[in-house]
Amino acid sequence: MFDINNIIRNNIKNLVPYSSARDEFKGEASVFLDANENSFGSPLDTAYNRYPDPLQYKVKKRLSEIKGVPPRNIFLGNGSDEAIDILFRSFCNPGVDNVILVPPTYGMYEVSANINDIETRKVLLTEDYQLNLEAIAAAIDEHTKLIFICSPNNPTGNSMHREDVETLLANFSGLVIVDEAYINYSRQKSFIQELTEYANLVVLQTLSKAWGLAALRVGMAFASEEIIEVMNKVKPPYNVNEASQQLALQALNNVDTVNNWIRETLSERDKLVLQLKEFDFVVDIYPSDANFILVKTTGARDIYNFLVQHGIIVRDRSKVELCEGSLRITIGTPPENEQLINHLRNYK
Numbered sequence: 329m330f331d332i333n334n335i336i337r338n339n340i341k342n343l344v345p346y347s348s349a350r351d352e353f354k355g356e357a358s359v360f361l362d363a364n365e366n367s368f369g370s371p372l373d374t375a376y377n378r379y380p381d382p383l384q385y386k387v388k389k390r391l392s393e394i395k396g397v398p399p400r401n402i403f404l405g406n407g408s409d410e411a412i413d414i415l416f417r418s419f420c421n422p423g424v425d426n427v428i429l430v431p432p433t434y435g436m437y438e439v440s441a442n443i444n445d446i447e448t449r450k451v452l453l454t455e456d457y458q459l460n461l462e463a464i465a466a467a468i469d470e471h472t473k474l475i476f477i478c479s480p481n482n483p484t485g486n487s488m489h490r491e492d493v494e495t496l497l498a499n500f501s502g503l504v505i506v507d508e509a510y511i512n513y514s515r516q517k518s519f520i521q522e523l524t525e526y527a528n529l530v531v532l533q534t535l536s537k538a539w540g541l542a543a544l545r546v547g548m549a550f551a552s553e554e555i556i557e558v559m560n561k562v563k564p565p566y567n568v569n570e571a572s573q574q575l576a577l578q579a580l581n582n583v584d585t586v587n588n589w590i591r592e593t594l595s596e597r598d599k600l601v602l603q604l605k606e607f608d609f610v611v612d613i614y615p616s617d618a619n620f621i622l623v624k625t626t627g628a629r630d631i632y633n634f635l636v637q638h639g640i641i642v643r644d645r646s647k648v649e650l651c652e653g654s655l656r657i658t659i660g661t662p663p664e665n666e667q668l669i670n671h672l673r674n675y676k
């Protein structure tokens with residue numbers, strides 16, 4: 329039922345992509361006079377005078393070993409936010425098509441839709457922050473191209489029921505995008521394993537969260553080869569810079585450090601939940617599969633301001649529908665979490 333030809337924009341189908349010097353000659357040579365680079369070098373310790381690999385092959389090869397997905401099923405972007413934007417630009421006709429969002433969720437889907445002039449159809453999550461499948465089905469029409477599911481969800485922290493996501497994948501004739509920015513912290517397994525099952529699945533992940541590389545801006549999309557090919561055609565030629573590619577590769581060889589941090593983050597999360605529950609201004613703490621918790625309080629803005637006065641910044645989500653009264657708190661290092669708790673002991 330899913331056919332990429334039914335959803336790809338016509339101008340993209342017909343697009344002749346930019347062909348860079350590095351696309352046209354990929355072999356080994358000793359003298360490169362084809363890209364108008366500075367042949368003398370860079371005024372730095374590392375030579376950055378050559379354009380980077382447009383398809384980031386070394387990074388993808390390492391990722392492919394870690395994720396168990398062939399490099400041809402991987403897209404790399406300047407953050408996963410770039411992948412989100414490229415999905416809109418590849419598949420959604422401005423002023424014509426629409427996408428389904430399921431708030432409360434990550435804000436960039438809507439911003440990216442608005443930038444691209446794509447209608448957003450919002451179907452609220454249920455009271456327990458799960459997908460409302462009936463309402464989603466009712467919101468879909470022949471111009472619906474994408475459904476964005478964030479799991480574990482930002483800002484609520486929970487994972488979506490797997491069967492619900494699979495129901496969408498099996499029945500929707502557009503793309504289902506599963507944003508797994510927080511998957512490393514989750515008890516649920518990634519949807520990457522389902523790529524062979526569903527031709528309309530796109531899984532987003534990032535090096536910005538558990539991998540500790542937010543400043544490098546490296547995000548990933550995993551999908552069928554035909555979807556990845558379209559995304560590669562639309563992306564800017566050198567969208568992941570050489571410094572980021574080199575450093576990402578180094579980091580990907582340091583899995584043990586990252587896994588230790590994940591373990592520590594989870595144990596700190598459990599500890600923080602127990603401590604926060606003791607405060608009478610804490611109404612509820614939602615179950616989290618991520619490196620943050622959503623905490624419902626009796627006075628979110630007031631607590632937020634109190635913490636700011638003590639140099640601690642959390643995220644006030646109290647104006648977000650279904651998150652009334654809630655603060656989103658990222659799990660910090662043990663001393664940071666201790667500071668948070670100690671200050672909250674003096675609140676009121």
Ligand SMILES: *Cc1c(COP(=O)(O)O)cnc(C)c1O
Nearest residue numbers: 407408409434482509534536547
């Ligand atoms: C943080 C976050 C991202 C951003 O990823 P980048 O790779 O840094 O652009 C994407 N999705 C969700 C749900 C996030 O919370």
